Amino acid sequence: MRDxxxxxxxxxxxxxxxxxxxxxxxxxxxxxxxxxxxxxNPAEKLFLAYLRLAAQSYNYEKEIEEIISGE
Structure with a gap:
């Protein structure tokens, strides 16, 4: 465990x-x-990092939905 x-x-x-x-x-x-x-770090960098990860998560969700629906 670490901080x-x-x-x-x-x-x-x-x-x-x-x-x-x-x-x-x-x-x-x-x-x-x-x-x-x-x-x-400037707040802008953290916000952009969040957006990058949110986009990645969004794309994963779409892929999962496509797999489940058989598209």
Whole structure:
């Protein structure tokens, strides 16, 4: 278990006791979106990272629905 800390516009946010594998996965996704865990990030970068992941989730949902409906 480990903690993950993110700083946005000078405010620090900490998620405690995350599974090691999950924490590494989240860090990787954040870094791919330009968000760095070791420095202050503008809110815009975090918002864009969220949109990127929301789009990915949306596409997965559509794929699942297509598989279920047999399209």
């Amino acid at each position: 993950l800390t993110l700083t946005v516009n000078g405010l620090r946010f900490k998620a405690k006791n995350l599974d090691d594998e999950f924490a590494a996965y989240v860090e990787k996704l954040l870094e791919e979106s330009g968000v760095q865990t070791n420095r202050d």
